[in-house]
Amino acid sequence: MAYQTVRQPRIADVITERLEAMIIEGSLNPGQRLPPERELAERFGVSRPSLREAIQKLAARGLLTSRQGGGTFVTEELNNRYKDPLLEMLSRHGEFHLDLLEFRDAMEGLSAYYAALRSTPADKELLVRRFEELKASFEGRDPVREAKADAAFHLAIAESAHNVLILHTIRGVFDMLEQSIVDNLAHLFEKPDSRPLLMEQHRALLDAILEGRAEDARLRAHEHLVFVEEGLLEVERAETRAQRALRRAQAVPERSP
Numbered sequence: 192m193a194y195q196t197v198r199q200p201r202i203a204d205v206i207t208e209r210l211e212a213m214i215i216e217g218s219l220n221p222g223q224r225l226p227p228e229r230e231l232a233e234r235f236g237v238s239r240p241s242l243r244e245a246i247q248k249l250a251a252r253g254l255l256t257s258r259q260g261g262g263t264f265v266t267e268e269l270n271n272r273y274k275d276p277l278l279e280m281l282s283r284h285g286e287f288h289l290d291l292l293e294f295r296d297a298m299e300g301l302s303a304y305y306a307a308l309r310s311t312p313a314d315k316e317l318l319v320r321r322f323e324e325l326k327a328s329f330e331g332r333d334p335v336r337e338a339k340a341d342a343a344f345h346l347a348i349a350e351s352a353h354n355v356l357i358l359h360t361i362r363g364v365f366d367m368l369e370q371s372i373v374d375n376l377a378h379l380f381e382k383p384d385s386r387p388l389l390m391e392q393h394r395a396l397l398d399a400i401l402e403g404r405a406e407d408a409r410l411r412a413h414e415h416l417v418f419v420e421e422g423l424l425e426v427e428r429a430e431t432r433a434q435r436a437l438r439r440a441q442a443v444p445e446r447s448p
Contacts, residue, residue, distance in 0.1 A: 202237050202238070202241040203241045203242075203244035203245045203248070204245075206235055206237060206241060206242055206244075206245035207245040207248050207249060209235065210245060210246075210249055210254075210255075211249065211254065214254060214265060215355045215359075216353075216355055216358075217350055217355070217358050217359075217362075219265050220265060221265050221266065221267050221268070222264060222265060222267045223264065223265050224262050224263070224264050225246075225255070225262065225263045225264065225265070227262070228242060228243065228246075228263075246263055250263075253266055253268075254266055289420065291364075292416055292419060292420045293420075294364075295345075295416055296412075296413055296416045296417075298349075298357060298360060298361055299345055299348065299349070299361070299412045299416065300409045300412045300413050301352070301354075301357055301409070302345075302348050302349040302351075302352040302354070302357050302358075302361065302412075303348055303352075303396060303399070303400060303408040303409050303411065303412040304352075304405045304406070304408055304409040305351075305352035305353065305354055305357070305405070306318075306348045306349075306351035306352045306400045306408065307399060307400045307402075307403050307404055307405040307407075307408040308403065308405050309351065309352060309353045310351040310352075310353075310400060310401075311351075314347075314350065314351035315351075315400075315401055317347050317350075317351075318344075318347050318348065318351060318397060318400060318401070319397070319401075321340070321343050321344040321347045322344060322393060322394070322397050324340045324343070324344075325337075325340040325341055325343075325344045325390075325393060326390060327340075328340040328341075329386050329389070329390060332386075337372075338372035341372050341393075342365060342372055344393065345361070346361060346362065346365060348396075348400065348412075349361040349362070351400070388418070389415075389418075392411065392414065392415040392418060393415070395411045396408060396411040396412055396415060399411050
């Protein structure tokens with residue numbers, strides 16, 4: 192019987208796969224700078240030439256970029272997959288915001304479900320910190336800051352789900368997500384009780400994840416987004432009624448004296 196020769200993987204190939212995995216799982220983010228070459232080689236327990244070869248391979252694949260005298264970075268464009276002229280055009284139309292809410296309902300429900308099942312102690316610590324940042328931003332009543340903190344909280348949930356497709360899909364629309372939340376909050380905050388209600392929803396979502404209640408976490412994410420969608424639809428209906436009333440007023444002929 193003939194046996195195939197077992198080939199030992201080259202060190203550079205092993206490092207390449209390890210770095211790729213770190214990018215996929217979100218341990219290395221688009222635009223993030225890698226540690227210095229000497230430090231990274233020590234972490235992996237390999238020689239600097241082997242590390243350098245792995246970095247060159249990833250650079251050739253468009254995953255890493257080197258800057259003269261500035262170090263090596265994860266390619267920023269990995270975060271821009273959902274930025275194209277069509278989506279920029281859609282984002283300028285009101286109907287698109289409802290489409291994005293439906294997308295968020297599907298994706299964030301899944302991420303909340305898996306975050307409740309899979310989040311590590313480190314994940315939970317980050318979630319609590321993001322929630323406290325969100326709470327502090329709401330107290331400041333700055334819609335842009337609130338939107339950034341809100342989006343960061345939901346992105347932390349996606350990271351805690353430990354599903355790379357969910358993570359990169361949500362991360363891919365992160366900029367649009369922030370802008371959408373800015374627009375949504377601007378409408379929702381016209382109601383004086385919106386802020387405390389939103390905080391209660393985020394707290395319920397956080398608690399469900401921290402306590403491992405997966406189905407409840409999915410439901411809390413859904414209820415939160417339904418609340419936002421219903422609020423936007425109510426605002427749209429009010430605007431429609433106002434425009435209709437204005438048209439009727441303008442159409443009424445003036446009475447003769």
